[in-house]
Amino acid sequence: QVQLVESGGGLVQAGGSLRVSCAASGRTFSRYAMGWFRQAPGKEREFVAAISWSGSSTYYAASLKGRFTISRDNAKNTVYLQMNSLKSEDTAVYYCAARSTIMDFTSANIDYWGQGTQVTVSS
Numbered sequence: 001q002v003q004l005v006e007s008g009g010g011l012v013q014a015g016g017s018l019r020v021s022c023a024a025s026g027r028t029f030s031r032y033a034m035g036w037f038r039q040a041p042g043k044e045r046e047f048v049a050a051i052s053w054s055g056s057s058t059y060y061a062a063s064l065k066g067r068f069t070i071s072r073d074n075a076k077n078t079v080y081l082q083m084n085s086l087k088s089e090d091t092a093v094y095y096c097a098a099r100s101t102i103m104d105f106t107s108a109n110i111d112y113w114g115q116g117t118q119v120t121v122s123s
Contacts, residue, residue, distance in 0.1 A: 002026045002112045004096045009117030017084045020117055022096030023077060030074040032111070033102035035059075036081045038092035038119075045095070049081060050105040057102060088123040 008020040022034070035050030049070040050059045058070055067086075072079040079096065096114035099105055 002029065002032060002098050004098060004112055004114035006094065006096050006114045006117035009094060009119045011120045011122060012086055014086060014088055014121055014123045016086055016121075017082070018086060018119060019080055019082045020094055020119065022079045022081075022114055024079070024096075024098065025077070029077040029098075032098040032100060033105060034070075034072055034079040035097045035099070035105050035110075036070065036079075037095045037097055037107055037110075038090075039095070039116075040089075040092040043092075045107050047106065048094070050102060051079065052102045059102070059105065083119070086119075086121045088121050091119060091121045093118050 003025040004022050006022050012018045033052050036048040037045050038048050039045040051070045051072050055072050067084050069082040093116040095116045097110040098112040
């Protein structure tokens with residue numbers, strides 16, 4: 001069992017940066033691939049980024065690559081999402097996700113979800 005708690009969301013101006021964090025409970029954190037999804041009002045939840053259990057492999061939504069960076073610290077049971085050059089269209093609830101494998105890291109295949117943290121980008 002893995003419990004995920006996100007933090008670090010908030011209000012930021014367009015062009016600014018924000019880092020959201022996801023703290024995981026349980027000693028098996030390092031065995032899971034981790035990732036982030038987001039959901040804007042009236043839209044479906046979409047993939048943002050994922051990272052393998054070791055941190056050696058990362059994947060990004062094509063539209064976000066270059067602005068967002070995912071990382072993890074297995075010693076702290078925490079995964080991070082650094083978001084730069086934020087745009088109003090990045091406004092969404094950001095969800096942390098865990099899956100036993102990095103393969104097929106889609107919302108339908110996620111094993112554990114966090115509750116989400118709101119990120120609002122003002123223009």
